[in-house]
Amino acid sequence: MGRLEDRIAMVTGAGRGIGRAIAEKFAAEGATVVALDIDGETASDTAKTIGGGAVGLVLDVTDRAAVAEVTAEVHRRFGRIDVLVNNAGWDKIGPFTESDPADWDRIIAINLYGVLHTSRAVLPLMAERGYGAVVNLASDAGRVGSSGEAVYSAAKGGVIAFSKTMAREMARSGPRVNCVCPGPTDTALFASLGGDQPKLRESLIRAIPLRRLAEPADIANTVAFLASDEACFLTGQTVSVSGGLTMA
Known part of the structure; x- marks a missing residue:
């Protein structure tokens, strides 16, 4: 019997990367997963791949009305929600003094x-x-x-503070x-933010005491x-999964 046997679990951003790895791990541990993603095709693909009664639904987490509607649908369908994993996220790299305020809005809307x-x-x-368990994905960027x-x-610092307050x-x-605060993780998003550049990748790996990037499964296990x-x-x-890159 898995650790999440008979649990109903909602996972946002489950179409790819860390979110998909979380959905896969949860299904392997016996949970019925509701895979949520703004890309409905990837959400459905995750659900189909992991099986176990999983459902894939479209959800834009920045749309409060849509979140309420989907949550109500999940509750009607299953009668309860045991686990919520807030994984959906987005970023755009660049110096703050040259940044576009429109990007600020999108980053805060999705991540916070x-x-x-x-x-x-x-x-x-x-x-x-x-009863219930909520796991929010923040980042070591929000800590250090x-x-x-x-x-x-x-x-992400806001997510950390919010998580502590909600716990209380x-x-x-x-x-x-x-x-959970992932360190550098080998995902398509990480690659799109510059992680596919050999020099940057190697410098990060040298800085990590365990000498590798995290795999999505490392985050999912935690x-x-x-x-x-x-x-x-x-x-x-707040747990950092960073191979020792941050130890604060």
């Missing part, structure tokens, strides 16, 4: 407001049942900063809220633990 929207919709349902990612770092507010109602009852006495925690 997306977490607020889903949490507002799902946490009351979890509190009614006195990252050159070229000022607004992203600010948004929800503790007596039952739901647990924790946060998320699955925090979502499971094995972590039943953990709430309000």
Whole structure:
């Protein structure tokens, strides 16, 4: 029996990268996964690939009304939501003093407001049942900063602080809220942000004590633990999965 047997789990940004790896891990641990992504085709592909009754649905986490509607649909279909993983994210690299405010809005809308929207919709349902686990994906950029990612770092720092506050507010109602901060992870998004440049890639690897980039599965394993009852006495925690790049 898997650690997430019979759990109903919503995973945002599940169409690719870390989100897809989380969906795959959850399914392997026995969960029924609702794979959510702004790209409905990739969400459906994730659901089809992992099986186990998984469902793929389109969701733009920046649209609060859409989040409420999809959450209600999931609740009607399954009767409960046991786990929420806020993984959807986006970034654009560049010096802050040369950045476009329109990009600020998009970065904050996806990375921070997306977490607020889903949490507002799902946490009351979890509190009614006195049970639930929320795992928010932030970033080590939100803990220690990252050159070229000022607004992203600010948004992810907000996710970390929000997660701690929600953990405090929800503790007596039952739901647990924790946060995972990936370090550099070998995904298509990372490549699109410059991670496919050999010199940058090698310099990052040299800076990481374990001497490799994270794989999406490394992040998924930690998320699955925090979502499971094995972590039943953990709430309000921020865990870096970075190969030792950050140890603060």
